[in-house]
Amino acid sequence: MIYKRKIFLVLFLIGAIATISIPILLGQRTQAIPLAGGKTTVFNRTSSAYEQPSAGISQKNFDLHGEGDIAFEAVFVTPPANINPGLGPLFNNASCVGCHIRNGRGMPEKGQLLVKVSQNPSVTSGKVKDHLGNLEKTVPGGSALPVPGLGTQIQDQGVYGHPPEAKVEINWQEQTGQYQDGSQYSLRSPSPKITLFNGEPLPDSVMTGLRIPQPVFGLGLLEAVSDQTILDLADPEDKDGDGISGRPNQVWDVEKQSLVLGRFGWKANQPNLLQQTAAAYVGDMGVTNPMFPEADGSSDIDSKTLEVATFYVQSLAVPGRTLLKDQKVKRGEKLFAAANCNKCHVEELTTGNYFIPALAQQKIHPYTDMLLHDMGPGLADNRPDFDASGTEWRTPPLWGIGLTQTVLPYSSYLHDGRARTLEEAILWHGGEAEMAKQAFVNMSEGDRSSLLRFLRSL
Amino acid sequence: MLKSTLNYNWQKSRPILGTLLTGMLLLGTGCSSSSPPKTESSDLQITIIKDFADVVIIPTYQQLVAKAAKLSQTTNAFTSNPNETTLKAARDAWIAARAPWEQSEAFAFGPADSLGYDGDLDDWPVNETDVKAVINSNEKITQEFIGNLQTTEKGFHTMELLLFGNNNNKKAKDFSPRELTYLKALATAFDATAKELLQSWQSGVQGKPPYRQVLVTAGDENNPAYPTVAAAIEEIVQGAMGCLDEVGNEKIGEPLATKSAEGLESRFSHTSLNDFKNNVLSVNNAYLGEVAMAGTSGKSLSELVAQKDPELDKQVKEEINKAIAAIDAVPAPIETNLTNESALTKLEAAQTAVLALFSTMEEKVLPLVQ
Numbered sequence: 043m044i045y046k047r048k049i050f051l052v053l054f055l056i057g058a059i060a061t062i063s064i065p066i067l068l069g070q071r072t073q074a075i076p077l078a079g080g081k082t083t084v085f086n087r088t089s090s091a092y093e094q095p096s097a098g099i100s101q102k103n104f105d106l107h108g109e110g111d112i113a114f115e116a117v118f119v120t121p122p123a124n125i126n127p128g129l130g131p132l133f134n135n136a137s138c139v140g141c142h143i144r145n146g147r148g149m150p151e152k153g154q155l156l157v158k159v160s161q162n163p164s165v166t167s168g169k170v171k172d173h174l175g176n177l178e179k180t181v182p183g184g185s186a187l188p189v190p191g192l193g194t195q196i197q198d199q200g201v202y203g204h205p206p207e208a209k210v211e212i213n214w215q216e217q218t219g220q221y222q223d224g225s226q227y228s229l230r231s232p233s234p235k236i237t238l239f240n241g242e243p244l245p246d247s248v249m250t251g252l253r254i255p256q257p258v259f260g261l262g263l264l265e266a267v268s269d270q271t272i273l274d275l276a277d278p279e280d281k282d283g284d285g286i287s288g289r290p291n292q293v294w295d296v297e298k299q300s301l302v303l304g305r306f307g308w309k310a311n312q313p314n315l316l317q318q319t320a321a322a323y324v325g326d327m328g329v330t331n332p333m334f335p336e337a338d339g340s341s342d343i344d345s346k347t348l349e350v351a352t353f354y355v356q357s358l359a360v361p362g363r364t365l366l367k368d369q370k371v372k373r374g375e376k377l378f379a380a381a382n383c384n385k386c387h388v389e390e391l392t393t394g395n396y397f398i399p400a401l402a403q404q405k406i407h408p409y410t411d412m413l414l415h416d417m418g419p420g421l422a423d424n425r426p427d428f429d430a431s432g433t434e435w436r437t438p439p440l441w442g443i444g445l446t447q448t449v450l451p452y453s454s455y456l457h458d459g460r461a462r463t464l465e466e467a468i469l470w471h472g473g474e475a476e477m478a479k480q481a482f483v484n485m486s487e488g489d490r491s492s493l494l495r496f497l498r499s500l
Numbered sequence: 501m502l503k504s505t506l507n508y509n510w511q512k513s514r515p516i517l518g519t520l521l522t523g524m525l526l527l528g529t530g531c532s533s534s535s536p537p538k539t540e541s542s543d544l545q546i547t548i549i550k551d552f553a554d555v556v557i558i559p560t561y562q563q564l565v566a567k568a569a570k571l572s573q574t575t576n577a578f579t580s581n582p583n584e585t586t587l588k589a590a591r592d593a594w595i596a597a598r599a600p601w602e603q604s605e606a607f608a609f610g611p612a613d614s615l616g617y618d619g620d621l622d623d624w625p626v627n628e629t630d631v632k633a634v635i636n637s638n639e640k641i642t643q644e645f646i647g648n649l650q651t652t653e654k655g656f657h658t659m660e661l662l663l664f665g666n667n668n669n670k671k672a673k674d675f676s677p678r679e680l681t682y683l684k685a686l687a688t689a690f691d692a693t694a695k696e697l698l699q700s701w702q703s704g705v706q707g708k709p710p711y712r713q714v715l716v717t718a719g720d721e722n723n724p725a726y727p728t729v730a731a732a733i734e735e736i737v738q739g740a741m742g743c744l745d746e747v748g749n750e751k752i753g754e755p756l757a758t759k760s761a762e763g764l765e766s767r768f769s770h771t772s773l774n775d776f777k778n779n780v781l782s783v784n785n786a787y788l789g790e791v792a793m794a795g796t797s798g799k800s801l802s803e804l805v806a807q808k809d810p811e812l813d814k815q816v817k818e819e820i821n822k823a824i825a826a827i828d829a830v831p832a833p834i835e836t837n838l839t840n841e842s843a844l845t846k847l848e849a850a851q852t853a854v855l856a857l858f859s860t861m862e863e864k865v866l867p868l869v870q
Contacts, residue, residue, distance in 0.1 A: 085870060087731040088738040089609035112750070119627035119652055124762050126625060136650060143613055153616075199650070202630035203637075365727055447724040448731075450614045452708060498727060 079360030080404025092145035092259040096359040098400040110354025114138040120201040128342025130328040131204040132197035141255040146449035148255035150459035157196040158251040160186035251423035252458035262356035268394035288413035308457040310436035319352040365499040374496025381481035409440035418472020444498035551798030559794035561698040563600035568694035575687035579680040602778030606743040611700035623651035748854035770833035819857040826853035
């Protein structure tokens with residue numbers, strides 16, 4: 043133990059010298075150690091990196107996190123059953139972890155890929171006939187009109203004896219492109235074929251949007267960022283003339299019964315994590331809950347279960363960065379800023395007050411502004427959701443993104459999982475991010491590789 | 501998967517502080533490189549990772565494949581000629597197949613999760629309502645039909661329910677023709693999935709590179725999962741911790757708290773104690789770089805720990821043996837002994853032993869490798 047202490051002392055002295063000398067050598071920027079989740083950051087670069095409780099939470103909250111973990115893992119089955127009844131009758135998956143495997147990013151495959159649907163308000167013919175009663179609620183204020191018989195999401199699985207709403211098949215189309223240095227790249231985009239339970243194709247009048255699961259760690263910190271902090275980043279009229287606007291979504295809060303700032307989901311269509319979780323229970327698993335109950339007011343899970351599952355997500359830690367001293371990573375970080383990636387993927391935010399004290403007032407590095415941006419026609423799903431247009435998407439956080447393939451090998455990026463690599467994800471950027479994408483396309487191979495290595499260090 | 505226990509979060513900042521400060525020193529003196537720093541144990545670390553893949557993970561999955569094939573053969577023999585002898589052979593084969601699977605759970609990362617093999621082989625609980633509905637229906641049971649079933653309607657535990665019955669008292673004559681057909685189809689599908697899982701590590705599936713390749717090239721600049729060798733070494737420790745946490749806090753903890761057999765994983769066959777033990781053996785194998793069942797061994801995390809702290813290595817080995825002994829001391833089957841006070845005391849002792857090993861891994865081994 044004495045030996046260890048000596049090492050620590052040496053490291054401390056070295057650190058003190060380095061802390062003093064670095065700003066002199068490299069300027070102010072390197073002074074701050076970029077702790078992804080502030081003091082809640084954990085250090086784990088393995089396949090369990092997204093499954094850790096936030097550092098510094100109280101014993102009580104730690105225990106609650108553990109209870110929530112069990113709820114998040116619970117696999118639901120068809121009632122009646124002694125354990126975890128309540129599945130379906132229609133669903134996409136039977137557990138939270140079934141989609142959010144190891145809490146990571148999913149793949150565009152059955153059980154993970156969701157098809158959001160809505161009725162085009164200007165089309166009155168060719169609507170879908172009623173199928174089984176579905177549980178999704180019409181939320182006032184939404185621009186995504188539920189499709190009769192389908193709601194706002196296709197459930198492509200049913201308990202035994204209940205045909206699913208539809209069968210979803212994805213065909214991929216490849217297209218090629220070229221970097222300025224002449225090297226080629228190939229991108230794929232999905233072309234869904236959706237066949238209704240009765241064998242008919244989904245009418246063209248139904249607007250569709252494909253969604254893969256998003257990672258679920260660090261969300262408490264994002265919930266802890268104040269509305270004002272997010273709104274201060276917005277520039278809806280692009281008054282600063284940088285070609286990047288940034289708009290908040292305004293979405294329906296079921297508890298408050300009013301429109302509030304949207305934060306979560308690919309189009310920021312959920313206001314908070316409780317509602318996000320409750321909507322996922324009912325929409326993805328057919329598990330009714332106190333926020334979205336059965337017609338008679340009863341529900342498959344109680345408020346305690348809903349709350350602990352939500353708490354689990356709220357208290358999941360962000361993993362700290364790796365390779366901080368790597369030259370390529372450092373070069374990549376500079377290129378990231380030089381290409382203006384950080385105009386939307388904002389490096390640093392400070393959290394406000396929060397009911398989990400450890401998460402409050404933290405300097406975090408999520409690489410998001412939580413705002414909507416027009417990403418151009420290439421990525422558009424053309425399906426508006428509240429104030430988000432068919433071409434707008436919320437800036438996804440990049441923290442921990444370097445662990446994507448560690449946690450879940452072969453998982454993919456962007457809302458529909460079309461990007462097989464981070465490189466492809468960058469190349470799909472358009473609209474407000476066109477200039478940043480062009481900057482990447484114009485980079486030398488070495489610089490592109492540095493930028494990607496920086497992302498993989500996050 | 502990971503149920504963490506007390507004191508977990510407080511451990512984290514210390515080791516990294518050292519790393520960060522070391523990093524800052526390198527930065528400050530301009531002495532940095534794009535590859536991870538070479539430490540004196542770096543060559544050993546690389547060999548440990550290679551052996552982890554070749555003498556631990558792959559041999560364990562090979563054992564699973566061999567035993568899944570036997571399960572399929574014996575199930576075929578039973579379903580074509582149902583009698584008590586063929587039934588017993590199928591049940592024994594089921595129990596035998598559990599061992600390598602549970603011994604794989606300390607290293608369940610990679611394709612097992614992401615390609616859905618884990619769910620297809622071992623989801624829990626069984627969707628008994630739907631399983632009954634399948635049995636009572638007339639729908640043709642094909643491999644395609646099994647492929648489309650939910651994971652709670654196939655795999656180990658659905659086969660277990662069919663083979664052993666709800667109360668572990670099923671007789672060969674109790675099986676309906678539909679049950680026999682369903683069981684046979686499940687065993688065939690299981691066999692195929694086990695083979696695919698092994699293939700995903702050895703030669704690659706769906707056009708993807710074999711996952712062995714990803715693991716053993718940890719530290720290469722373009723490695724998609726492990727940019728440093730240290731991260732791959734840490735994977736061994738975190739995997740062991742996750743497994744111990746699950747055995748201690750969930751697999752044992754849950755029935756201890758509820759005094760109900762409902763929460764026991766292999767309750768139909770009354771073999772949950774085997775699962776506990778095989779999970780600890782999984783940790784043993786990952787730590788010692790060996791699989792007794794396969795007769796393989798190589799360089800291991802144990803050697804790395806011994807180099808830095810021989811006492812700690814000794815402690816880990818002792819605690820592994822104590823945990824196994826404590827599980828062995830619980831009167832079997834635990835499924836029918838949960839109302840027996842002395843059995844519960846033994847079960848609690850087993851939990852304590854498993855969690856002691858967890859704490860050692862977390863508090864002492866993890867900081868050594870981070």
